[in-house]
Amino acid sequence: MASFIQLLVSGLATGAIYALIAVGFTLLWQTSQTINFAQGEFVMLPAFFVLAALNFGAPFWLAALIAIALSVAILGLMFKLVIVDPMLKHGVLPLVISTIALSLFLKESAKDFYSSQAQPFPALVPPIDLHFLGAVISLQSVTVLAVAIVTVMALHLLLNNTRLGRMMQATAQNPTLARILGVPVNRMVLYTFLINGVLVAIASILISPIYLAKFTNGETLGMAAFLAAIIGGFNQVRGAIVGGVILGVLDNLSAAYISSQYRAAFPLIILIVVILWRPQGLLGRVEERTV
Amino acid sequence: MNRIGAIALAAVVVAALVLPHFLKGYGIYLISMWAVMSIAALGLNLTLGYAGQVSLAQGAFVGIGAYTAALLMQAGWPFPLAFVCAALLCFAVGWGLGYPALRVQHHYLAFVTLAFNTLVFLVLRNEEWLTHGIYGVSGIMRPVLLGWSTGKAIHFYYFCFGMMAVVTAALWWMIRSPWGRAFVALRENPIRALSLGLDTRRYTLMAFAIGSALGGISGALYAPLVQFIEPNSFALGLSFNLLLMVIVGGSGYFFGPFLGALIAVLLPEWLRITQGYYLIVYSAAIMVMMAFAPYGLFGMVERAARALRSKGAPAGPPALQAERPQP
Numbered sequence: 001m002a003s004f005i006q007l008l009v010s011g012l013a014t015g016a017i018y019a020l021i022a023v024g025f026t027l028l029w030q031t032s033q034t035i036n037f038a039q040g041e042f043v044m045l046p047a048f049f050v051l052a053a054l055n056f057g058a059p060f061w062l063a064a065l066i067a068i069a070l071s072v073a074i075l076g077l078m079f080k081l082v083i084v085d086p087m088l089k090h091g092v093l094p095l096v097i098s099t100i101a102l103s104l105f106l107k108e109s110a111k112d113f114y115s116s117q118a119q120p121f122p123a124l125v126p127p128i129d130l131h132f133l134g135a136v137i138s139l140q141s142v143t144v145l146a147v148a149i150v151t152v153m154a155l156h157l158l159l160n161n162t163r164l165g166r167m168m169q170a171t172a173q174n175p176t177l178a179r180i181l182g183v184p185v186n187r188m189v190l191y192t193f194l195i196n197g198v199l200v201a202i203a204s205i206l207i208s209p210i211y212l213a214k215f216t217n218g219e220t221l222g223m224a225a226f227l228a229a230i231i232g233g234f235n236q237v238r239g240a241i242v243g244g245v246i247l248g249v250l251d252n253l254s255a256a257y258i259s260s261q262y263r264a265a266f267p268l269i270i271l272i273v274v275i276l277w278r279p280q281g282l283l284g285r286v287e288e289r290t291v
Numbered sequence: 292m293n294r295i296g297a298i299a300l301a302a303v304v305v306a307a308l309v310l311p312h313f314l315k316g317y318g319i320y321l322i323s324m325w326a327v328m329s330i331a332a333l334g335l336n337l338t339l340g341y342a343g344q345v346s347l348a349q350g351a352f353v354g355i356g357a358y359t360a361a362l363l364m365q366a367g368w369p370f371p372l373a374f375v376c377a378a379l380l381c382f383a384v385g386w387g388l389g390y391p392a393l394r395v396q397h398h399y400l401a402f403v404t405l406a407f408n409t410l411v412f413l414v415l416r417n418e419e420w421l422t423h424g425i426y427g428v429s430g431i432m433r434p435v436l437l438g439w440s441t442g443k444a445i446h447f448y449y450f451c452f453g454m455m456a457v458v459t460a461a462l463w464w465m466i467r468s469p470w471g472r473a474f475v476a477l478r479e480n481p482i483r484a485l486s487l488g489l490d491t492r493r494y495t496l497m498a499f500a501i502g503s504a505l506g507g508i509s510g511a512l513y514a515p516l517v518q519f520i521e522p523n524s525f526a527l528g529l530s531f532n533l534l535l536m537v538i539v540g541g542s543g544y545f546f547g548p549f550l551g552a553l554i555a556v557l558l559p560e561w562l563r564i565t566q567g568y569y570l571i572v573y574s575a576a577i578m579v580m581m582a583f584a585p586y587g588l589f590g591m592v593e594r595a596a597r598a599l600r601s602k603g604a605p606a607g608p609p610a611l612q613a614e615r616p617q618p
Contacts, residue, residue, distance in 0.1 A: 035398060083578065083582075087581065087582060087585060090586070091585075092397070092398065093345075095581075096401075097535055097538045097539070098577070098578050098581045098582070100531050101577035101581070102574070102578060104570060104573075104574040105574035108574065109571055112568060112571065223409075226402075227406075261413075262413060262417060265410055268406040268409055269406075269410070271402065272391070275391070275402060275403050276394055279395045
């Protein structure tokens with residue numbers, strides 16, 4: 001039981017990070033039909049911004065803020081203006097190829113211009129263990145979980161309780177109608193890209209102390225976010241959260257109790273079952289087809 | 292095909308036949324790889340470009356084909372038999388993978404096939420009793436066919452080129468047959484195709500199966516070409532790369548995959564003059580190419596030609612024909 005709780009909490013912590021990444025992924029899809037295959041590399045990169053800022057002598061909190069700002073500017077604004085905007089009118093596939101190329105570009109850039117070695121990354125909290133019902137839980141897991149929950153709550157409040165958020169939802173649901181009703185659709189799409197920039201930077205700062213900052217980090221993270229988004233529901237922010245948590249917990253439990261060799265296979269099998277049984281995802285709503 | 296096209300095609304074929312005599316070992320290896328990858332890309336172009344079924348699993352079929360051929364040959368089977376088995380197995384598995392396509396389309400289908408690709412990779416990596424796991428299969432012999440040994444690099448290149456020519460001719464014929472028309476109808480308007488009495492179910496499965504079988508053929512040539520196969524070669528990266536070949540060349544254009552494969556195989560090698568930065572330059576080049584030619588290079592050429600022909604007049608969509616880019 002104790003080991004079960006330990007696995008559950010660490011699974012929840014990784015799941016919460018997956019959820020953050022997956023939420024950004026679904027936001028981009030909802031507002032602009034961008035399937036961002038570089039999302040994993042988007043999470044890999046801000047850690048290097050932090051390290052670079054630390055090398056210049058900035059304290060950690062400042063370095064983190066700089067990384068978030070850079071991430072919003074480069075992975076949000078520049079990504080939208082330089083890559084997505086010119087491609088959007090040509091349909092999904094050319095943009096998919098572009099984001100695949102972008103992921104290679106970012107990975108190789110991090111390797112060549114920073115380091116090919118895994119870089120130690122400062123932990124957010126001292127390595128203290130908490131004892132709970134006989135289980136040993138690291139303070140780090142609890143912190144990750146807390147930060148992720150706060151971030152998701154803030155996003156939820158923004159989307160549901162402000163005028164801005166409701167305009168963004170309107171943009172996602174029906175851009176034409178939203179435009180008629182006076183919503184500045186293009187600016188709303190841009191905001192989702194900026195929010196994605198913030199989300200990936202936070203995820204990066206949370207996960208890098210665990211995985212170290214390495215240029216290959218994006219491969220597994222991108223896949224995880226991708227799976228989480230689809231399992232939960234590709235067109236729902238809540239779906240991405242649920243998908244991320246399911247994935248994180250399942251990953252840890254299946255590795256411990258079933259087969260560590262095939263731990264990567266379980267999410268894929270679930271994905272196939274979910275798509276064939278409920279293509280819109282566990283919490284998603286049916287997308288209307290435009291014929 | 293018009294006269295300019297025929298002349299260009301003949302020139303390319305002659306160049307491809309003469310070229311290896313001017314190349315050293317690695318150069319011949321690269322153009323052999325181009326021929327092998329072209330076959331897989333042709334298959335994906337059939338599934339994606341003509342029938343409109345998005346697949347991110349073509350790399351897995353190259354893997355299944357390569358492993359089938361390599362393991363059967365190690366068990367003492369002659370190459371032609373192993374080759375046919377690889378193609379048939381991929382045909383059957385591809386048929387099975389077509390079933391999800393009957394239920395979901397577009398990006399959901401892309402995700403299912405992507406998951407399938409990773410599952411195949413995991414099986415190749417973990418089932419050591421069958422595939423030797425991460426150690427891979429090494430020492431794959433190049434075949435002797437009817438007393439003609441393909442052991443030398445240049446001979447194997449001619450063998451790959453010949454296979455590519457056979458596959459190309461077969462596809463050329465198929466695209467023009469009622470089947471080819473049916474595939475395009477499937478892409479353009481599946482509901483209308485169904486209402487016109489087309490068995491869309493069978494053609495969807497067929498599009499996957501034939502495309503996958505070509506992936507298997509490509510794999511069966513890949514194994515003796517590289518002479519060493521391991522699971523990582525057939526992970527998602529290869530499927531992405533094959534998709535890139537099809538889209539960059541021009542999805543739905545018959546000769547698109549050849550050009551796309553040429554770019555994906557040779558461009559990174561040419562860029563090695565930029566030292567360690569060649570992958571950065573390569574990926575940037577792909578992004579620029581996609582921004583300027585989103586319908587692929589053949590798409591761009593066709594658009595330019597059409598714009599020249601009908602100066603001033605808005606270029607409307609052409610009548611339904613086999614060579615039309617996917618919208």
